[in-house]
Amino acid sequence: MPERNKEFGKFGAQGIKGHEAVARQLDRLAGFIATPVTQRRGLLARLHYLTRTDHAKAAARQAGLTVTDRTLKAWLEGRRTPTAKNLDRIEAAYRTVRRANVSRHLLARLNRRGRGTRVEFHPLNQSQVPRPLQRVVDYRTLNVRQWDRIVDAWAADDTRALDDAWINDAVIDLGSQWGEYEYVTNIGFAA
Template identity: 75%
Template sequence: MPEHSHEFGKYGARGVKGSEAVSRVLDSLAGGIATPVTVRRGLMARLHYLTRTPHAWAAAREAGLTVTDRTVRAWLAGTRNPTAANLERIDRAYWTVRRHNVARHLLRRLNSAGGTRVELHPLNQSQVPRPRQRVVEYRALNVRRWDRIVEAWAAADAEALDGAWTDVIEDLGSQWGQYEYVTNVGFAA
């Protein structure tokens, strides 16, 4: 059984952790506000999303948006503008609440019909000297249980997501270590 890569990229290989690639795909499946928070339209959309229900507002506070209701009303009215630090907090709170809100729906879609087929695109070895290159090929597997992966993604827990993803790719057999880092992971729900 191979172990985790401790010195990834030492000989010039390029790629990202498979769990990071999975997180990016889940983010794109979750959708959300595309306009940046630094633009007035993006800021207003995020604030309306975070303040539309008491549950969303409580989740925003839990995610680190600790301003008074009066300040939020002033932002919404346009009489005051948030600082750069508060813009970052608003954006972080928005994505935290968004992930939490769509996690159950995404989980149902990914687990339906016996799971979801995932394509693993191997790491880029074009900069690795020829004698050190591995024979790594495109692989696909069917992930039947997404519970731990989606739960870790919704909580923004990178370590738990990496552990859950490693458990999934171990189904590739003795070659799973070659897919710890990839150029891309593709799936749809």
């Protein structure tokens, strides 16, 4: 079994870690608010999402948004604007709460009652690698049936656990050449 790449890009190969591509795809499926938090519309959308119920408020506080109800009300009414530090906290709390809220639904969509989801591996970009050093790496597909650890690590925003779960629960099923797909240009799946 190949080891993990230790000097990726030494000869000019370009790509990203597979778990980072999976996190991006899961973020797309989660449907985050597109308007940035720095614009009034994006700020209000996030604040409404975080304050619409008592459960949402408690989750936001647990995620790091620790301002008073009075301050939240002033932000919502437009009498005050949050500082840059508070904008970062609002964004972080929003993403944490949103991931927790959609993870169960995403898990059901991806597992599909044991049928799993087809994943497309787009190999790394070797256009800058000298010809004699290039590997033959093909586009591959794989049906991933167990998404539990992957989605849990994504929802917790734990990149180390996500990397381990992605390698051990999905990529390893590619066979003896799974190390060639540790870095990719893209990971595609639709659920």
